[in-house]
Amino acid sequence: MTATQDVNRWLAEFGAALEGNDVETAVSLFADECYWRDLVSFTWNIKTMEGKAQIADMLTATLGHVQPGNWQLEGEANEAGGVTDGWICFETAVSRGRGHIRLIDGKCWTLLTTMTELKGHEEKKGPTRPMGVEHGVFKNRQSWLERRQQEEAELGYTTQPYCVIIGGGQGGIALGARLKRLGVPTLIIEKNPRPGDSWRNRYKSLCLHDPVWYDHLPYLPFPDHWPVFAPKDKIGDWLEMYTKVMELNYWGSTLCQQATYNEETQEWEVHVNRQGEELVLRPKQLVLATGMSGMPNVPSIPGADTFQGDIHHSSAHRDSVAYAGKKCVVLGSNNSAHDICAALYENDADVTMIQRSSTHIARSDTLMDLALGDLYSERALANGVDTNTADMIFASLPYRILHTFQIPVYEEMARRDAEFYEQLEKAGFMLDWGDDGSGLFMKYLRRGSGYYIDVGASQLIIDGSVKLRSGVNIDHIKEHSVVLTDGSELPADLIVLATGYGSMNGFAAKLISQEVADKVGKVWGLGSDTKKDPGPWEGEQRNMWKPTQQEALWFHGGNLHQSRHYSQFLSLQLKARQAGIPTPVYGLQEVHHLS
């Protein structure tokens, strides 16, 4: 039997079992170790069912209303190393979907099902794109510009958006674009004046650490001369352009002050200040897209108020030129800490990094080659793996076993760059590879921190150009120095607190209430029982892009990849609710941690 026949046979049996409501037969088609990751299609949730029992439970709960059918293989299936895999498509009563399947010995090992569109609410594109002009004669016709200006004038004033997105970075913008195409009236609220400012406001030398193939926004990919690692101001300009041409309703210079959900009217009351004007918005849905870097984590250090130099969080660090010849202390050892140390050094400052705990370092070139190269690279493109395909392959790997794919990558990295790591350790730098050796990406998914993608600063640590104090913290601050926990003292004109960011949950507490923040619980992380990601295992990222314990409250964000891909699933959940399509949520997550 060929790979294609194998998958076709499986899909036929699976489809028939589901059609016959025969959960037992359907489950019997899975291997003992099996995973079904569903992005919205079956569960109206983002959920991985692990093992036959969970799959049986999900099917029992959902089959009656989901009514899946029309399972088909797209193109040909492949076989490699005992695993047969293929792309599939299917339908439910209300939607169409795409997915991916892996079979071992004819049984399903991994299944991915994702919703691509709601029937009757398809995005207008290609053959269904709008005409742009209405041919014919219409008395007092409105032009496109007049309609657009009217929409801008009315939305939030005389008409209410169905959805308000708080935070107009890449997350809010990508989601806003999808909701625009789906016809969901949406307002994006951003504290900075212009789209892209959250990038422009960062330190001068910042470039994306992720490569271009990983970073596309929905619908409008970067042109093919776009740099591999886009400089911050360039990505800022792109986001501004994108917001304009996608016709997003975007309120810059607007502070969101308070939000309350009225259970009775099922409406949010969102108090905002738009350039001095106090307004109340009444959306049905509220999305917090303030990002992984929305809430600076500023440690309270004794004596900080007596410091006579400059002290600021890394998020407030701009240009390093002013610190030429100055003594600078950078607290922290992740991406921002390293980038800022290098920028200060490049501008002739005297720099000391204070490393409190071990850090994972991955050299950019090696990381791109080993960890991303098969999916997001020119090599991938040449192999037919475009960004959309890469997103789907990536989504098809269950989080429960993702680390097992990652560990060998980082073992190879350690081998390839052995001399580099040896030199770093010799310089006193405390290295780690994640609790289980699974490296950078798992750290990102589990805790969103704990690493530096080396683009040059590690060499400064190695050769002593940037001084390193590791295994210590700042104990207290004096007028012109910091005193470390080992009692030593460093003179300082500048202290940069590269101490990371708090949970989006903290923003919910600030904006809505501590009660709602506690009800919703921790945002981000998998429950991997590793550092900063306590168990129990939850199987998907907590609270991201899916229903939370607070009705009509959603969290959106992550890197450009996640903002692109998961905005698809969040936008379809919101559209379904706006369209009045029933969205029975299977397996709403329990809350195990407050923040």
Next chain:
Amino acid sequence: MTATQDVNRWLAEFGAALEGNDVETAVSLFADECYWRDLVSFTWNIKTMEGKAQIADMLTATLGHVQPGNWQLEGEANEAGGVTDGWICFETAVSRGRGHIRLIDGKCWTLLTTMTELKGHEEKKGPTRPMGVEHGVFKNRQSWLERRQQEEAELGYTTQPYCVIIGGGQGGIALGARLKRLGVPTLIIEKNPRPGDSWRNRYKSLCLHDPVWYDHLPYLPFPDHWPVFAPKDKIGDWLEMYTKVMELNYWGSTLCQQATYNEETQEWEVHVNRQGEELVLRPKQLVLATGMSGMPNVPSIPGADTFQGDIHHSSAHRDSVAYAGKKCVVLGSNNSAHDICAALYENDADVTMIQRSSTHIARSDTLMDLALGDLYSERALANGVDTNTADMIFASLPYRILHTFQIPVYEEMARRDAEFYEQLEKAGFMLDWGDDGSGLFMKYLRRGSGYYIDVGASQLIIDGSVKLRSGVNIDHIKEHSVVLTDGSELPADLIVLATGYGSMNGFAAKLISQEVADKVGKVWGLGSDTKKDPGPWEGEQRNMWKPTQQEALWFHGGNLHQSRHYSQFLSLQLKARQAGIPTPVYGLQEVHHLS
């Protein structure tokens, strides 16, 4: 022999003949009726050789330095209706190229050769795209923003652009983008403040008359929800954002006052006023991209100075709202005249159109289906004909015989819309289909005028909602009326002169000198010996995108399709000159008409 074998055999024989400098054998491979259209590769010109003698002459003059080789078929050839055709690629000593060939009975009927890139000067894209960040540590590193700001501050002041483009509409912008990717320092000069203003400033109801598939700019296609006929302000916003993200050096609110070529220094001296600041630019190359609509054609009508109402050229017509209840006379019967009549009618004005001479009318839906559908449409996309492929197919049809492909299209249009045309004639409208019945596109190529793409106004003429006076002109204007050449008088509060535009040659006269304008001669048209396009036959559009009789002076423009496709060939000609690659021009056109 299969189609593929047929083309491969032909290419092998052709390649061998060229390699052996054997013009006679090479020419013997062509049919008696044959055309070779070369876009830059062989001729450093835009040139169609018609018949064996012209081909022999061109090869004799160019083979020695062009050194063509490596002729290959791309993919498979096809055979239909006795014609075998295929896509080809080839090289010359200094460039790579693509082309298209049609064989009949094993002999070449049409050959297209186009330059795609200069060896050693390839655009940096895909695998050769820039990194964006320089990994490593560099003292006093400049950020992308600082470099960009420095470039903007210096270009035109302390450093001189190699190329100045006058006119920042779609033509100047598309060419500017190509020159940017080729690394040719370029400044675009535009009188309006913002990119896109030349669209924004037109009458409110204007939408593109060409469909989206025909309108893409280079490198950054519209997203797939872009409307079929983009409203003017939307295309304006797109051009503005495109200019920004492509990092074009664009001076808005800048008037170009005078340009002189110094034969000795081989440099232009271009006097501009940039927002009040007088500056002299000294580029090596000057491109006039002021467009087909750059020089309004304003007839001098006796008594116009005594008119008490509003009188303006169609290019100055904005909003029609102000004319509700007013008596409006529109002189002209082409696109703008019809659009403005309809907009005035929609705003409750009393409108009369004065048709001086016959006009070709094509209904938009019919035109899209019959004339563009095979190349630029969703149907074309579904058949694998994307915009780039369509551009090449289009370019492969020699102008000498293009009308023979067009005539049947318009015969079918006349059949399909017979009732419509009958009604128009009954209403007194003077119709034509071009001198030889070849319709709209040939009119555009020959004279750039003489037609209306009907999007609704014709029905107003038919039912009398817009009054029509045809076969007359305005003889003179009185305080509150116009007097027509038949002696009749029409009361008027508004006169719109939809009287078209002058030649780009006129702009050269104004900017440079009448002497240079006369030396260069007429711009646009083919020499078809039809109305407004006097013979002799020239074979390509006069002076467009190719060397002119004035060293270092170029004309660029046309619709979005031409701005996109021909900017490729103009940019390569300019790049070659900047790079010091010899560019011996074959067959520089003679001047037959002054303007």
